[in-house]
Amino acid sequence: MSERAAPLPEIDAEPMIGIIVAFIRSQLEQTGFSRLVVGLSGGVDSATVAYLGARAAGPDNLRAVLMPYRTSSPDSETDALQVVAALGCQSERIDITPMVEPMLALIRGEETLALQVRRGNVMARQRMIVLYDRSAAFDALVAGTGNKTEALLGYGTLHGDMASAFAPIGDLYKSQLRAVAGALGVPREILVKPPSADLWPGQTDEGELGATYHDLDRVLFALVDRRWTTERCTAAGLDPALVAWVAKRVARNEFKRQLPPVAKLSLRTPGIDHLYPRRRPGSRRGS
Amino acid sequence: MEYRIGLAQCVPRLGELDANLELANGWLRRAAAEGAQLTVFPELALTGYLLADLVPDVAMRADDARLAALSREVPGMLVAIGFVEETEAHRFCNSAALLRDGELIGLHRKVYLPTYGMFDEGRFTRPGDRIRTHAVREPVGRIGLSICEDFWHASLPMLQAQDGAGLLVNLAAGPARTPGSSAGLAAIAGWHKMQDTYALLGTVAIAFCNRVGNEEGLTFWGGSRLLGANGSTIAQAPLYEEALLVGALETDDLRMQRYSLPLLADERLELVRREMDRILAERAGLPPPADEDEP
Numbered sequence: 001m002s003e004r005a006a007p008l009p010e011i012d013a014e015p016m017i018g019i020i021v022a023f024i025r026s027q028l029e030q031t032g033f034s035r036l037v038v039g040l041s042g043g044v045d046s047a048t049v050a051y052l053g054a055r056a057a058g059p060d061n062l063r064a065v066l067m068p069y070r071t072s073s074p075d076s077e078t079d080a081l082q083v084v085a086a087l088g089c090q091s092e093r094i095d096i097t098p099m100v101e102p103m104l105a106l107i108r109g110e111e112t113l114a115l116q117v118r119r120g121n122v123m124a125r126q127r128m129i130v131l132y133d134r135s136a137a138f139d140a141l142v143a144g145t146g147n148k149t150e151a152l153l154g155y156g157t158l159h160g161d162m163a164s165a166f167a168p169i170g171d172l173y174k175s176q177l178r179a180v181a182g183a184l185g186v187p188r189e190i191l192v193k194p195p196s197a198d199l200w201p202g203q204t205d206e207g208e209l210g211a212t213y214h215d216l217d218r219v220l221f222a223l224v225d226r227r228w229t230t231e232r233c234t235a236a237g238l239d240p241a242l243v244a245w246v247a248k249r250v251a252r253n254e255f256k257r258q259l260p261p262v263a264k265l266s267l268r269t270p271g272i273d274h275l276y277p278r279r280r281p282g283s284r285r286g287s
Numbered sequence: 288m289e290y291r292i293g294l295a296q297c298v299p300r301l302g303e304l305d306a307n308l309e310l311a312n313g314w315l316r317r318a319a320a321e322g323a324q325l326t327v328f329p330e331l332a333l334t335g336y337l338l339a340d341l342v343p344d345v346a347m348r349a350d351d352a353r354l355a356a357l358s359r360e361v362p363g364m365l366v367a368i369g370f371v372e373e374t375e376a377h378r379f380c381n382s383a384a385l386l387r388d389g390e391l392i393g394l395h396r397k398v399y400l401p402t403y404g405m406f407d408e409g410r411f412t413r414p415g416d417r418i419r420t421h422a423v424r425e426p427v428g429r430i431g432l433s434i435c436e437d438f439w440h441a442s443l444p445m446l447q448a449q450d451g452a453g454l455l456v457n458l459a460a461g462p463a464r465t466p467g468s469s470a471g472l473a474a475i476a477g478w479h480k481m482q483d484t485y486a487l488l489g490t491v492a493i494a495f496c497n498r499v500g501n502e503e504g505l506t507f508w509g510g511s512r513l514l515g516a517n518g519s520t521i522a523q524a525p526l527y528e529e530a531l532l533v534g535a536l537e538t539d540d541l542r543m544q545r546y547s548l549p550l551l552a553d554e555r556l557e558l559v560r561r562e563m564d565r566i567l568a569e570r571a572g573l574p575p576p577a578d579e580d581e582p
Contacts, residue, residue, distance in 0.1 A: 009465075018527060019463065019506045019527070022500075022501055022506065022527070023501050023504070023506060026500065026501035026502075027501075030301075171504075274340065275339040275340050276339050276340050276341060277301055277302065277337050277338065277339060277341065277502070277503060278503060279301065279503075280302060280341065281300075281301070281302040281303045281341075281344075
């Protein structure tokens, strides 16, 4: 009997939540901060991070920042506000439309996917600018909302939504996130709606990626976590075209997961042979 | 006779030697109050784990006055604690000191430095080259120290058992993987199986102290344990939480276990050595050692 590519292993959400909450507290403690900001889109990822952040730091120490663009779905905002109400955290709404329109006016030409992606990148990076400013104003760290599926597929904007102080859900696949979100009490509407970056009307992640997260995560789990070859994935019943596409995409996006290489010239070079923990003794604020 | 052992399942502060000496002092006082005769700390308890290039900043000599002072705070108690050692020749090692009343009774330098997967120890510290046991006056036999990954090599605890250890003490900093899945539980179960097996085959008691807390993205899982010489679990600390676990070994158990299950005495070390010599010669492409017994 040939080996079957099993679905992702069942996870028990509670221990994972415990570890992530301790991780967030540890990040705060090591840096000397007590507050967090999170960009709340109305989607499951940022809602999950908001719930985790509220649990780790307390709702008073969490500020959710809603950053709609004029074409953003009104449902996204409704869902985000539901999270704010449920958590009792602080929130603010900052419309990025007037900030991005002058830049978007420069992006002209034949209407192609590349053009849409460029516009999406502008929005993602503008949100990063807002979020980092709000973090300074609120004296807080920016909690990242990227998940493992996005990181591996490079489905995110460098210096945009990928920018953060730490990544609490960065080692959870999208299809594992729902279990964690459910256990945290994230509203059902958010759990069941189709994931979307909401960068243009009608956009859905699965439409854009051309496969369901369920299928993508099975392939990623086999290739990455189990270290299977593409041949073994295929022999185990995974779709050969999808396996090839995913493998290529993971490889092509390695650059998004690493710091830029430094041309080594000196005896000791940051990132090459000047290697320290991110938080060194004495680096904590107020220490 | 009862022998009380404390396992300080603590959260060291990364790179903060002075703060960790303070913390260790607090744990020792609590352990003393609970009657511990030996207190074990985790690997690198005085420095934290993910040090990278902080290694020279936190290193100290094994005869450092601060180590001696720490143990003098708890008169009569044995203390096993992990630190970064700098030898006289400026070799930087992940070491464990065994101290009492300010005196260094034993020292172990981590022999197996994991440098694969999420581990990068061999990049920043150098391996030890001794597997020894240490004489103590307690009725537990000699003590064999080891550090975390050392225990993933069965030769080390088995050599220590042969060398007279009645108690194996492992200081660990084990990071969790896939918590909340069967694979994560299996990883912890792997550690437990291994300890159970060493206790059983070595007819030796085991004190395993694993740290907790977070460093960077790593979460250490704790679950420190005390096992009797028959492989039974005497006490076990919770996962992920700080805890001082104090349990009592019944030292007569070692004696009766070794009478009823004389595995160590039956071991044919000369045979092991002969076969080891042959394997080593074969690997090196040398002629096999003379074998007088061969017909």
